[in-house]
Amino acid sequence: MISKELLRTGIFIILLCLGCGDNIIQRASSDYFKYREGNWWQLASDQDTILVEIESLDTLLQIECLPVSYGGYTKYLVKNPDALLEYAKAVYHFSGDEYTIIESFIERIELPLVDGNSWQDSLVDSMYIAGAWITAKFYSAGLVTGFENVAEYGDVYNVDINTIEMVITPDTIYVDTIDVIESYAPGIGIFRLENDNGIFDLIDYEVE
Amino acid sequence: MPAVGFNDLNSGIAFSLYVNRHFNLVDLSLGAGVSYYTVENSAYTLYFYDMDIGFTKNNWLFSPAIEFGPEYTQRKHDTGDESGSAFYYSLGILVNFHLDKMRFYPKFYYKGTTDGQAHAGFIGVKLGVGYDF
Numbered sequence: 001m002i003s004k005e006l007l008r009t010g011i012f013i014i015l016l017c018l019g020c021g022d023n024i025i026q027r028a029s030s031d032y033f034k035y036r037e038g039n040w041w042q043l044a045s046d047q048d049t050i051l052v053e054i055e056s057l058d059t060l061l062q063i064e065c066l067p068v069s070y071g072g073y074t075k076y077l078v079k080n081p082d083a084l085l086e087y088a089k090a091v092y093h094f095s096g097d098e099y100t101i102i103e104s105f106i107e108r109i110e111l112p113l114v115d116g117n118s119w120q121d122s123l124v125d126s127m128y129i130a131g132a133w134i135t136a137k138f139y140s141a142g143l144v145t146g147f148e149n150v151a152e153y154g155d156v157y158n159v160d161i162n163t164i165e166m167v168i169t170p171d172t173i174y175v176d177t178i179d180v181i182e183s184y185a186p187g188i189g190i191f192r193l194e195n196d197n198g199i200f201d202l203i204d205y206e207v208e
Numbered sequence: 209m210p211a212v213g214f215n216d217l218n219s220g221i222a223f224s225l226y227v228n229r230h231f232n233l234v235d236l237s238l239g240a241g242v243s244y245y246t247v248e249n250s251a252y253t254l255y256f257y258d259m260d261i262g263f264t265k266n267n268w269l270f271s272p273a274i275e276f277g278p279e280y281t282q283r284k285h286d287t288g289d290e291s292g293s294a295f296y297y298s299l300g301i302l303v304n305f306h307l308d309k310m311r312f313y314p315k316f317y318y319k320g321t322t323d324g325q326a327h328a329g330f331i332g333v334k335l336g337v338g339y340d341f
Binding site: 022028080081114116154 | 214215216217247248252281283286287292
């Protein structure tokens with residue numbers, strides 16, 4: 001016959017074991033986007049390295065943005081509670097003049113990150129230039145493809161991001177497509193970047 | 209319930225049911241509860257479903273309240289869905305007001321939850337009603 005004391009101890013141990021199954025609290029509570037001025041992450045592939053760095057705050061369209069330099073190429077991001085937005089601008093050059101057809105923010109990543117969540121956003125506008133309609137389109141689509149446990153960093157989310165920029169003139173369509181897979185670690189930020197130039201893994205970082 | 213340590217999480221509501229048994233030293237309770245939280249993105253929801261063992265001293269006006277147990281956590285965001293288990297504990301104080309067989313007790317507490325990797329929690333107030341059978 002099991003004594004009451006033993007039974008209580010057993011129940012307590014079962015409860016403790018049940019309670020430590022996975023990292024759901026870490027994923028629910030952590031900041032995966034440590035976008036603060038001065039933070040940086042160095043990533044390396046087999047052949048190259050890239051420095052991702054948060055530069056001084058800037059203001060675009062009367063919105064405070066974080067310029068994020070990806071190896072010298074700067075994206076202007078805005079972190080809202082529900083999404084990470086990216087500044088998008090489409091211009092058309094004609095007879096030495098520059099016409100801005102679209103200038104706005106497009107959703108890059110929907111927040112918070114949850115496995116399987118997908119989103120899409122678009123910007124479309126047209127302008128009548130020199131007797132012809134010029135149309136610009138931005139499409140952005142993303143999917144959280146999952147998370148993996150990385151020993152040093154915890155549960156890392158993988159996010160597929162696909163962006164398409166189009167400028168349509170009466171006789172030509174210019175298309176620029178970018179596909180990237182970005183991985184984010186809790187309390188750290190970007191952990192892996194996969195694009196046309198290869199797969200870059202985090203080798204060093206400094207975040208506040 | 210204001211959140212502590214949860215990124216972007218603001219507040220939520222909690223509901224629990226308890227069965228209480230009086231012993232010489234303490235009142236032992238078994239309970240089950242659910243709590244629900246939202247962030248500014250209304251498409252995101254976070255649920256906690258918990259079972260617990262609790263200890264109180266209900267014949268005192270001010271009683272410490274201790275609870276712990278397993279917790280099932282569910283996160284949803286549009287097409288995304290995650291779930292997992294955690295361990296939670298609650299430390300607080302309740303004020304007992306007796307009226308015949310009824311007992312009314314506001315409870316002020318901190319609820320901590322952990323998965324072994326991270327810890328976060330909530331500061332909460334519950335309004336309790338009990339009946340002695």
